[in-house]
Amino acid sequence: MLKPLTLLCLPCAGASGTMYLRWRRLLPSWITVQPIELPGRGSRTDELPQESYLAQIECLGDELVSILPEQYAFFGHSMGALLAYGITHNLSARKLPLPTALVVSGCAAPNRQDSERYSKIQGEAALIAELRKQGGTPEEVFDHSELLTMTLDLLAIDYRLCGSFQHVELSPLPIPIHVFGGRADEIEAAKLNDWRLAGTQAFTLDWFEGGHFFLRQSEEVFLLTLVKRLTESLIGVPHEVPEAPAIA
Template sequence: MTIIPLTAPIAPSAPYGATLDLLVLPCAGASATMYLRWRRMLPPWVRVVPIELPGRGARCNEPCVRHFDALVTRLCDENAASLRGNFVLLGHSMGALLAYGMALRQRALSRPMPQLLVVSASAAPTCRSPERYASRHDDATLIADLRKQGGTPDEVFAHSDMLRMTLDTLAADYDVCASFPPRETQALALPIHAFGGRHDSIALHDIEQWYHETRGRFSVDWFDGGHFFIREREAEVLAALLQVLSPLAKGVGDAAIAFA
């Protein structure tokens, strides 16, 4: 859950012959750089499209957006060119909630919908407790959360400027999570696939409840590890991801599955 500043925006990878766009959203306190390794680890038919949030990475000079609906609206508008064609939305933790919100907004505006929604390390909308984020803004609490969840390099805690930037971003993202509005909405007409860590503090039941959010197929993969199993078990996660992406890749067929 750390920020890696960049000097230039993250451009989507554009391998020759890509037939599927994978739009990826980061977890709270993080930058879309958390997915950069995937570009060289995934096969050429997947184009990785990192969705950077304001206030971090290449956008570190922009103010953070602290309200869920405002952030979703902005992300959909900024990435409208990528939210079309053969695309998938994937997010980890808070990123999963944002991906879900983007799918809802696309539907509300009659815009193109993703072929698949992949939600990683995130409780289903019906199982969330926004109030748990409302009073977690003091530095001691934020640092304790970072250490408990793991995934933050030790050097972040050792450098005051880097730690300050991380804590400020995390606090803003907690506001985003706290402002996620309870809503009664029709389930999405697209498949949802969930990733969960067996040793994460998020209950397995709460992840499985994502099945309520789809009128299509729901599936889930479990991995050994905590909240950041996505890093701890990266090769396994990507192999599982390819299994659900390959049926969506146009013109790839058996070659996609063979790669995994």
């Protein structure tokens, strides 16, 4: 029987940690889903959101120091993946217990980040186009002017945070890294495959039908694969060669 695992989940740009709450009833009981809420959203709307990548991971590292579960893993989608990577290195620098695995979704590897692209997405029209292209925003958000304004404001701030990311060569993490990608997402296979450079243990790369929000579009198979990879990280499995995405 597997020991209980806490899955610490970080949200994508423009979103709240509540995006993961439904997983609590969909994942097996040995996995406790614990969303990590960022300043400026959800239960922390009274706090100023952070626009600096380094400041954000330092802040989150400070908050996690005293509450790290005995056994845990990080999951992050898009911006959340980049934050999970940074927090893991932050905890490593503090000589704290590292996660059982780093699970990243819909995010190019740190050495493949194009931080400059975020500065090109400015203004309401460009941000709305970005939301529609990614396909993860409920239609009712676009129909509600106040809610749309809040979403766009937060997205703009998060894009400034992502744009502040600067890749620095760091020692590879001594933990498994599991990567998930969407076959119709614009993130190329090579940019996902380079996550293997961020760790020294098992590496996997799984593909799903759908675009940037394949984790919703292919939710059932995605969650089954997530559980599989977390289980493998707990019991230990050999390095795997990633499957190449199908060509449409």
